[in-house]
Amino acid sequence: xxxxxxxxxxxxxxxxxxxxxxxxxxxxxxxxxxxxxxxxxxxxxxxxxxxxxxxxxxxxxxxxxxxxxxxxxxxxxxxxxxxxxxxxxxxxxxxxxxxxxxxxxxxxxxxxxxxxxxxxxxxxxxxxxxxxxxxxxxxxxxxxxxxxxxxxxxxxxxxxxxxxxxxxxxxxxxxxxxxxxxxxxxxxxxxxxxxxxxxxxxxxxxxxxxxxxxxxxxxxxxxxxxxxxxxxxxxxxxxxxxxxxxxxxxxxxxxxxxxxxxxxxxxxxxxxxxxxxxxxxxxxxxxxxxxxxxxxxxxxxxxxxxxxxxxxxxxxxxxxxxxxxxxxxxxxxxxxxxxxxxxxxxxxxxxxxxxxxxxxxxxxxxxxxxxxxxxxxxxxxxxxxxxxxxxxxxxxxxxxxxxxxxxxxxxxxxxxxxxxxxxxxxxxxxxxxxxxxxxxxxxxxxxxxxxxxxxxxxxxxxxxxxxxxxxxxxxxxxxxxxxxxxxxxxxxxxxxxxxxxxxxxxxxxxxxxxxxxxxxxxxxxxxxxxxxxxxxxxxxxxxxxxxxxxxxxxxxxxxxxxxxxxxxxxxxxxxxxxxxxxxxxxxxxxxxxxxxxxxxxxxxxxxxxxxxxxxxxxxxx
Amino acid sequence: xxxxxxxxxxxxxxxxxxxxxxxxxxxxxxxxxxxxxxxxxxxxxxxxxxxxxxxxxxxxxxxxxxxxxxxxxxxxxxxxxxxxxxxxxxxxxxxxxxxxxxxxxxxxxxxxxxxxxxxxxxxxxxxxxxxxxxxxxxxxxxxxxxxxxxxxxxxxxxxxxxxxxxxxxxxxxxxxxxxxxxxxxxxxxxxxxxxxxxxxxxxxxxxxxxxxxx
Numbered sequence: 001x002x003x004x005x006x007x008x009x010x011x012x013x014x015x016x017x018x019x020x021x022x023x024x025x026x027x028x029x030x031x032x033x034x035x036x037x038x039x040x041x042x043x044x045x046x047x048x049x050x051x052x053x054x055x056x057x058x059x060x061x062x063x064x065x066x067x068x069x070x071x072x073x074x075x076x077x078x079x080x081x082x083x084x085x086x087x088x089x090x091x092x093x094x095x096x097x098x099x100x101x102x103x104x105x106x107x108x109x110x111x112x113x114x115x116x117x118x119x120x121x122x123x124x125x126x127x128x129x130x131x132x133x134x135x136x137x138x139x140x141x142x143x144x145x146x147x148x149x150x151x152x153x154x155x156x157x158x159x160x161x162x163x164x165x166x167x168x169x170x171x172x173x174x175x176x177x178x179x180x181x182x183x184x185x186x187x188x189x190x191x192x193x194x195x196x197x198x199x200x201x202x203x204x205x206x207x208x209x210x211x212x213x214x215x216x217x218x219x220x221x222x223x224x225x226x227x228x229x230x231x232x233x234x235x236x237x238x239x240x241x242x243x244x245x246x247x248x249x250x251x252x253x254x255x256x257x258x259x260x261x262x263x264x265x266x267x268x269x270x271x272x273x274x275x276x277x278x279x280x281x282x283x284x285x286x287x288x289x290x291x292x293x294x295x296x297x298x299x300x301x302x303x304x305x306x307x308x309x310x311x312x313x314x315x316x317x318x319x320x321x322x323x324x325x326x327x328x329x330x331x332x333x334x335x336x337x338x339x340x341x342x343x344x345x346x347x348x349x350x351x352x353x354x355x356x357x358x359x360x361x362x363x364x365x366x367x368x369x370x371x372x373x374x375x376x377x378x379x380x381x382x383x384x385x386x387x388x389x390x391x392x393x394x395x396x397x398x399x400x401x402x403x404x405x406x407x408x409x410x411x412x413x414x415x416x417x418x419x420x421x422x423x424x425x426x427x428x429x430x431x432x433x434x435x436x437x438x439x440x441x442x443x444x445x446x447x448x449x450x451x452x453x454x455x456x457x458x459x460x461x462x463x464x465x466x467x468x469x470x471x472x473x474x475x476x477x478x479x480x481x482x483x484x485x486x487x488x489x490x491x492x493x494x495x496x497x498x499x500x501x502x503x504x505x506x507x508x509x510x511x512x513x514x515x516x517x518x519x520x521x522x523x524x525x526x527x528x529x530x531x532x533x534x535x536x537x538x539x540x541x542x543x544x545x546x547x548x549x550x551x552x553x554x555x556x557x558x559x560x561x562x563x564x565x566x567x568x569x570x571x572x573x574x575x576x577x578x579x580x581x582x583x584x585x586x587x588x589x590x591x592x593x594x595x596x597x598x599x600x601x602x603x604x605x606x607x608x609x610x611x612x613x614x615x616x617x618x619x620x621x
Numbered sequence: 622x623x624x625x626x627x628x629x630x631x632x633x634x635x636x637x638x639x640x641x642x643x644x645x646x647x648x649x650x651x652x653x654x655x656x657x658x659x660x661x662x663x664x665x666x667x668x669x670x671x672x673x674x675x676x677x678x679x680x681x682x683x684x685x686x687x688x689x690x691x692x693x694x695x696x697x698x699x700x701x702x703x704x705x706x707x708x709x710x711x712x713x714x715x716x717x718x719x720x721x722x723x724x725x726x727x728x729x730x731x732x733x734x735x736x737x738x739x740x741x742x743x744x745x746x747x748x749x750x751x752x753x754x755x756x757x758x759x760x761x762x763x764x765x766x767x768x769x770x771x772x773x774x775x776x777x778x779x780x781x782x783x784x785x786x787x788x789x790x791x792x793x794x795x796x797x798x799x800x801x802x803x804x805x806x807x808x809x810x811x812x813x814x815x816x817x818x819x820x821x822x823x824x825x826x827x828x829x830x831x832x833x834x835x
Contacts, residue, residue: 122767122774180771187778194785330701333656437786 013078014197014273021201023286025270026071028208028411030261030291033113033380036408040235040299041375042255046248047239052296054243054252059292062522063256065514066479067267068284068507069486074268075280076498080422081265084272088490090589094581095481096423099265101574102474103419106264108447109466110416111189112454113377114409115181117402119161120381122181124398131156132389150552153386158544161381165457166545168465169560172457179455186448189413193421193440197273200414207411214404215298218397222304225391231307234370235299246529253526258471260291263478266415269422279503281511302379309387310369317364324359377460380405417443461541465559469567474574476527480520481578487515539567640719641696641709647719648709649726650750655704658746666704670740671697677739678708678729682720685728688713726752 016022043051077084082096123130134147134155142148147155158164165172192203222228242248261267271280315338322336325348336344349356374383380401388397420443424430430439454463486495492515496506542554559567641648651674656663664670675695682690690713700706710720729736729752737743744754 118774119767122770125770126766180775184771184775184778187775187782191778191782191785194782195789199785326703327652327705330703330705332702333654333704435789437789 015275016197016273017201019278021204022270022274023283024208025201025204025411025414026267026283026287027290028204029266029270029415030259030287031208031211031294031408032259032261032412033405033408034255034259035291035295036298036302036405037377037379038375039255039259039295040302041373041379042251043299044235044303044373046251047242048234048236049238050240050243051248051252054249055256055292058249058253058256058522059288061514061518062253063260063262064284064288065511065519066257066262066483067260067288068281068511069482069515070262070267071271071280071284071287072495072499072502073486074271075274075276075278075502078272078276080269080272080426081419082423082426084268085485088485090585091582092481092485092489092578093585094578095478095485096265096426097577097581098474098478098574099263099268100420100423101577102470102478103264103266103416104447105466105470105570105574107413107416107420108451109454109463109470110409110413111185111447112182112451112459112463114406114413115178115185115455116161116377116381117405117409118184119177119181120385121399121402121406124395124402127395129385129389129394129398130160131385132394146546149546151386153382153389154552156385157377157381162460163457164460164544166543166547166555167557168458168461168541168543168563170458174452175455175457175459178459179452182451182455183448186444186451188410189417190441190444192410192414193417193444194437196436196440200418204411204414207407207414210407211404212294212297214400214407215301217400218301218305219297221391221397222301222308225304225308227308227311228304229307230311230366230370231303231305232300234307235303250526250529250533253522254472254530256292257479257523257526258475259295260288261412261415263475263482264415265419265423269418270415272422277502277504281499281503281507302384305387306373306383307370309383309390310366310372312387312390313369314364314366317362317369321361321364324361328355328359461543464541465563465567466570469570470574473527473530473571476523476530477575477578480523480527483515483520483523487520492516539564640711640717641698641707643699643707645707645709645719647722647725648707649722649729649752650705650707652703652705652748652750653740653742654746654748655742658742664741671700673739675708677736678710681728681732681736682710682725685731686720686724 016025073084073088074080077087079087080096081099082093085092085094085096131153134143134152136142137144144155146159150158161178163172163175192200271283274280318338318341322338322341325331325344326333326336329348329352345356372383373379384401385398388394388401391397421440424439424443453459456462486492492512495515496512500506538558540556540558543557545551545555548555643650653666655666672692675692675697678695679690679692682688682694690710694711694713694716695708696711697706697708710725712718712720726749729749733744733754737747740747
């Protein structure tokens with residue numbers, strides 16, 4: 001009789017088409033928008049080249065061990081985050097749930113950022129670019145005052161894109177153009193996940209490689225722009241004094257941690273689709289080093305362009321002064337130029353000091369313009385868009401830039417969504433008869449509906465709330481428990497045997513030392529320092545208020561009490577599952593005193609595939 | 622007699638000199654930035670170009686007030702190497718009387734683009750100090766271009782989703798039919814084989830159920 005299973009209920013676990021697909025997916029997940037808009041900024045404010053030292057130390061002692069751990073455990077136990085942590089010990093089951101919750105919350109606001117990128121992309125097909133001009137005010141007598149006081153680029157971002165209210169409490173209404181951008185973003189995610197790993201794996205060939213192509217094009221273009229060297233010198237000039245500040249080390253540790261996208265559960269899910277015997281040590285090294293190399297590579301064109309922008313602003317400032325002086329003294333045109341400005345100025349100051357004092361001359365300092373750096377959305381949507389206006393062929397550069405950001409964000413979203421879908425399947429919350437396409441559609445739809453919060457008038461403030469709090473403390477806690485769980489609950493000896501089974505060699509002393517001592521210690525220090533810094537001051541946020549007296553500076557406002565409550569909920573709820581599940585399981589095992597975990601399959605309980613290990617009874621409680 | 626003739630000949634220019642002076646009450650200061658506007662093709666500011674300017678202003682005044690102004694009614698003085706100067710407008714009927722500042726301003730604003738074009742300049746490079754430039758609103762096409770791009774993208778994504786879903790459903794149906802046929806075939810083939818080997822096929826472990834499923 002034919003014994004091959006004809007039962008349509010059991011599905012084979014999806015597999016990668018080839019190793020390249022797997023590596024590209026992991027690299028795409030790790031390399032995100034943060035590599036482009038966070039790392040260069042950190043490099044700049046923390047003394048350029050000197051920042052690389054704490055950054056590389058954090059990578060070696062914290063980032064790579066965590067990465068290797070997640071890839072190895074996922075590949076060995078061949079399950080997503082929930083199955084893996086339940087498999088190691090039911091007491092640790094909460095870690096998987098925490099990862100899933102964090103992945104879900106992060107994908108909510110991360111896709112809003114992608115929606116913003118899409119909106120700018122749609123608007124880049126215009127000539128001239130819409131953020132280059134101020135619109136007229138209501139009675140057509142002049143330009144809109146909000147636009148005049150700040151810049152047209154600021155106006156386009158804060159008013160025409162976000163339509164930002166002055167306060168987080170004033171919600172405003174749903175901005176329809178943002179809603180349809182968000183819908184587009186979720187539809188793109190859906191179409192990439194529609195066939196599960198098949199469709200996502202094919203999409204990743206494009207989304208993971210395209211950013212590198214664009215970065216190279218930008219690199220070549222940026223290095224030929226005037227002022228590029230100013231930016232690069234400014235970026236990489238090391239300021240060794242800054243290494244004495246603990247804030248630098250803290251930021252380096254948190255940056256490497258969030259940059260590698262560990263503790264989301266996505267990496268565990270990705271590596272679970274691998275063949276059993278795959279060299280995950282090499283994979284971890286490839287992904288980790290590629291991620292850091294990409295950050296460095298991205299910072300070169302970014303800072304060349306920022307240097308170009310600073311030089312252009314400086315020249316514009318000087319030319320305004322030249323015009324003022326030329327008009328006042330009726331000097332012939334083109335007699336005073338950028339080159340001889342200083343001599344003319346000194347001469348005029350000697351001959352007519354009173355006049356010079358009375359004129360509204362601007363102070364033009366190149367260093368000042370270079371210091372006007374920004375990170376995050378400020379870099380992409382304000383600073384960079386302004387720089388693009390000055391480059392010939394602005395539309396092309398704008399389109400390329402936003403498509404690059406879109407690819408970077410999309411490939412990171414793949415990991416986030418994978419970190420939600422795979423655990424959902426393992427929790428058996430999804431009924432078997434529901435096809436995969438429908439369950440994915442439901443997840444996307446629910447996320448879209450909840451994400452409509454971010455399309456309100458106050459949406460940007462909420463994105464900041466989520467970004468600063470969901471993606472920080474909970475991940476640190478989850479990662480800490482991951483390390484402790486594998487190194488102590490699972491046992492470093494068992495884990496070494498697992499790795500020997502997969503790669504053919506046992507991990508060396510460096511890995512073991514990191515997993516057992518160094519990395520958990522570093523995480524603990526980072527966590528404590530982070531909490532200490534945050535808990536010191538009541539959290540505030542920068543509000544865009546056109547009626548503020550110091551407008552266009554942002555007004556610093558305190559979060560209202562109910563928002564503060566939401567912040568606490570956002571931090572506590574994901575990590576709450578860890579102690580809750582642990583206590584629940586301890587009580588249950590105390591009552592039952594049964595040896596095996598009945599409900600979930602334990603990969604180690606199949607006697608037929610026993611490998612040479614001792615202490616198999618470690619996992620049952 | 623000769624003295625009187627000389628006096629009357631000199632009078633206009635003397636009057637002109639008195640009417641047109643820097644910071645005149647009814648006058649305007651004008652600044653031209655020809656090199657900024659035209660670069661290499663910049664023309665030299667000379668008497669002929671000034672004549673053209675006067676003619677342009679005379680046109681603007683005639684157009685606005687519907688009186689006949691002549692080039693001689695536009696008085697220019699205090700020229701500097703910047704290329705800036707003051708001008709005043711005298712009334713056509715009485716050359717010793719100046720036309721009010723408000724009328725001149727309105728006339729200039731009304732014909733501003735015309736004046737700009739005559740001198741190959743624009744609002745920024747031909748500056749009438751104190752006269753606000755007429756603002757051109759940014760061009761807004763009927764359908765914002767971003768909606769068009771959005772429509773294209775969402776059309777492609779939507780078509781892709783529909784195509785993939787339909788093909789998945791079709792594939793699943795095809796598989797189900799094949800599997801059902803295989804099962805039926807298998808059963809019948811096995812029954813035939815056992816019958817051919819002179820045995821009776823034991824149907825107790827057969828998956829084929831003669832009764833209809835509820």
